[in-house]
Amino acid sequence: MQVDFYQLGGRPVEQVLPAIAQRLIDSAARLLVVTADEAQQNRIDAALWTARPESFLPHARAGMDDDAAQPILISGAVDAANAARNVALADGAWRDEALGFDRVFHFFDTESVDAARAAWRGLNGRDGVERRYWVQDEAGKWSRMA
Template structure:
């Protein structure tokens, strides 16, 4: 199980998330995007349709009969009704249920840094968990820092 911590400094979630989602889909995976706030999920829904003029990321909000067919599912919980093995926690809140996935992407900004540090430390002693910390350099590119 791999947990990637993404500290959003120069790049907001609306630029970082589509990049991750594209990579997951390109590798044949499925993704569950979790945000407790319905308002944030609605914003992400619009983002995934319009982030690039050349393409879109196929997705839906959880709770429909077609959930199992969706490569990307937006939800307020970590229940992957699309059978995703990858989860993106986009509201800055760590959820231990993410450890049931093969890979978790934990996005957080300065407002949630203390919670992210606590999650990082709590995962240090978990067997089978690999942690990665990603930060941005001066050019805005992601670098693995830990």
Template sequence: MQVDFYQLAGTPIEAVVPQLAAKTLESGERLLIVASDAKLRALLDEALWTYDPASFLPHGQSGDETGADQPALLSAETDSANAAKFIMLADGEWRDAALNFDRAFYLFDADRLDEARNAWRSLAVMDAVEPRYWKQDNGRWRQGP
């Protein structure tokens, strides 16, 4: 299982989530995007609609009648109504339930740095988990040391 740590470091969450979601959907995978705050989910919902002016990223909200059919689903919970194998923890809060997925994207900013470090330490000693760290380098995501 792979856990990708993305330190936002000033990059707006509404720019990162659609970028990662687009790559996930292009690979043919489904994605569960988790954020406990309703305002953040609304911001991400709008960002997914407007990310590419020529199109949109197909998605829905957990609890909607079409949620199970959506390739990307926004939710406050880690229960995957859309049968996603990939999960994105978009609010900076690590949840151990992410380990039930094939791949996890853990997005965090400076306010959650200590929590991210603790999550890294606990995951790094698990045999079945491969944590990877990503950082911005001239506007592109690069895997860090």
């Protein structure tokens, strides 16, 4: 499995997540977006509606519609009711339940960098886990650091 750590810099997760979600949707993959922050769930929901001028990214909030039918499901828990094999941890909090997915996108900002580093160290040497660390500059460009 692959775990990508994304240290946010110039843009919040609501602005970067739609591009990753679009690539997954284009490859017929599903995504579970996890954040315990309800206000952040609302911002991500809105961003997925407006990310592309010509259309929206198909999604729903957990428990609001037919969860199993949703290509992108926004939830407060690591529960892939949509059968997603990809999970985005959007609120900066690492959750070990994410290790049951094929790919994890762990987003964090400067306030949660210490916790992210602890999660990075905790995954070191774990069988079958490939880690990558990305840093975003002020312009929004990503650079792979590890």
